[in-house]
Amino acid sequence: MAEHEKEAKKSEPTFVNIRPPSKDDYKYVPKKYELGRPLLTWDKHKKVPSSVKRFHDWYMRASSVSIDTISVDIPAEAFNSDRIRAVVTFNDMWLMMNLRRLDVQLITMFAL
Numbered sequence: 001m002a003e004h005e006k007e008a009k010k011s012e013p014t015f016v017n018i019r020p021p022s023k024d025d026y027k028y029v030p031k032k033y034e035l036g037r038p039l040l041t042w043d044k045h046k047k048v049p050s051s052v053k054r055f056h057d058w059y060m061r062a063s064s065v066s067i068d069t070i071s072v073d074i075p076a077e078a079f080n081s082d083r084i085r086a087v088v089t090f091n092d093m094w095l096m097m098n099l100r101r102l103d104v105q106l107i108t109m110f111a112l
Contacts, residue, residue: 021060033094036063040097052097059090 026042033039039056040048048056062070068091074084088106095101 018061018065021057025060033091035066035068035090036060039090039094044097055093056097059093063090 021038023042026038026045029038029041038045039059045053045056069087069089072086072088074086076083092101092103092106096103096106
């Protein structure tokens with residue numbers, strides 16, 4: 001067995017503590033996007049539909065482990081074309097949720 005194969009077998013899984021967001025996370029909501037900080041204020045969060053709340057809660061968990069983009073598969077049936085893969089940054093989502101930039105592509109993907 002090669003040396004690099006021996007090293008690979010020795011590696012241990014890494015566990016990361018992904019905690020659910022709490023109301024304390026909303027004490028500081030920045031005026032510009034910051035990874036790990038809420039996309040919405042607590043007052044706005046209370047008013048959005050449950051699907052947006054679920055996305056925001058997922059974002060808070062993902063960003064706590066430094067995930068800053070998502071890959072989105074758009075099915076062929078959505079636009080009568082080939083399947084499309086798009087990359088969306090959480091900065092883009094912050095801009096959309098705070099009505100700073102309403103990009104047609106982002107709104108379309110969010111609606112899917």
